[in-house]
Amino acid sequence: METIADFEIQYSQFLGPDGKPSADMPEFAKDPEALIDLYRQMTETRVFDTKAINLQRTGKLGTYASCLGHEATHVGIAAAMQEDDVLAPSYREYGAMLYRGVKMSEILLFWGGDERGSDFRGPKGDFPFCVPIGTQCLHSAGAAMAFQLRGEKRCAVSMNGDGGTSEGAFYEAMNIAGARKLPVVFMVINNKWAISVPIESQTASQTLAQKSVATGFPGIQVDGNDIIAVKHWVERALQRGRNGDGATLIEAVTYRLSDHTTADDASRYRKKDEVEDAWKLEPLLRMRSYLTDLGVWDDDKEQQLLDEAAEKVDAAVQEYLNTPKPPIEAMFDYMYEELPDFLEEQRQQAIEYGDTNGGKHG
């Protein structure tokens, strides 16, 4: 017997939970202004998220999936991407979407039951929210295939959860990305829980990063609560893709501090202690502490940031609440480029019977 294949998985962290550097900082992180910008984006995302939950609790928004605790991972990924790269998100990656120019009001529209929420004014090529788990991984591989065929220096990035790594689509996407050296980054956002199922029940794999080994490209695990690590490694992975060196898997280890969605009650299945411990690792606090140590942040600046974020979020909420329902016929008008004849009759019926169900929703 001899060993014919061997692998190891690296873990990376630059900023520890205590706000102290745990490794030599990468170049971009030596500019405090750049870090302030990332902190600002993470904070805005959290303020938005908190408000969205409140909107749901007060009956002004449908079921909503919170991103609490994922801010460093989400913002870090988008901060590493170029504008003409393409993002294939799942459904809670607001930090990334907002950074890429999706409007807060669009995210609210989506969860508020309006398709226009996925008609992003900003990143026109980005994929919309994707609810069937893991299926978006294939779209990112397909997008990468399009870029490769056209000889464009662009990459696709998909965002999938720990639960999503159990889906065939996730493996199938990585497999073809490996076989064809596609310019794609598979982000696995390991927040430890897939609704009520803990990661230990999902897989016996020691890490999720090693899932790439069988598909022939590198995987790395990073501290998903350290935005510096996330941004740094995603940048490196994107560079690999642009250089024609193929795909990368990055497992960002974080924690879902919230319920799965507003329709969920996580206290039914997970221990309070575990959540309390996870709060000690959360991403905003450590960055704030680091910026404070650098002497570039203080309570006044924090308050000003929170006020500005609240103002921005309130304006988005107003825009969302003031958006009238889409016209009834809109459900027909985007099915095909041209409406087939047989749908015309149904379209007329829908208009005629519009609101006869009471029109209470929305």
Next chain:
Amino acid sequence: MAEVTLIDALTMAMAWELEHDARVVILGEDVGVNGGVFRATAGLQQRFGEDRVYDTPLAEGMIAGVSIGMATQGMRPIAEIQFMGFIYPTVDQIINHAGRFRNRTRGRLTCPMVLRAPYGGGIHAPEQHSESTEALFAHMPGVRVVIPSSPTRAYGLLLAAIRDPDPVIFLEPKRIYRLNKQEVEDNGKALDLDVCYILREGSDVTLVTWGAMTFETMKAADQMSRSGIRCEVIDLASISPIDYDTILESVEKTGRLVIIHEAARTCGVGAEIAAIVAEKGMYDLKGPIRRVTGYDVVMPLYRRELDYMPSVKKITDTIRQTLDD
């Protein structure tokens, strides 16, 4: 002008489009050097290169998913699924994504792709190779389902499918891949989608069918004509959306309707045609609508597969019953 089989016509159509539209790529299992298990893509990789015509890993859901990803980013993928029995892993991607992208993004992202698959029985194939499950896809909003029945139709409809701005499931009746030859001009002219084609005009009874069943149906119509019965034969061609106008006009003329399909009966496409004619053409009918279909059973393995499929005799008997009503 070349005399070609249905499968040659498909190859011609794909070659034309690869030649004239840089966005078109072909992907699937064994579509490259091997030219596909039925040779639909024979010679295309040699002619257009590995970038445009390539073998994928063996995972049908992946083939559909990456095709969708490509289509949303400006490509025009033609994906081949080797047999209908292997198409089901694509259903998640087709129903959840291909048919929804335009709608869910209000037209921001669209999905112009073709998913080709051979379907139907009659070639002594192994298990899970012979089913006709077109109705599954006809039930999905946002996708078209197209079935050619001749070399001419295969060429024109496949070109139309590739150029269509929305996803098309293109199902190929493999029993007639090489059954006959027709002169097909390789001129890049597409046929219309969303319409059916009248194969034979008649005034006594309307026969609606599609795919390989057009052959049995035309034979049945020939036999009936010897007894002076004039059958109008309609090739549905577009399984979704259905061209109801042509069917209703025909029924208005003949007053009688028989639908023939190889697929199982319950919730088949024939049921939808019968329902629409009952709703809109009831008073033109001189008797009940009848269906000649496969049975609602698992498609038998090949020693009995022909007994599952509608025969010419079963069609003529049903036409006579319909005329006697």
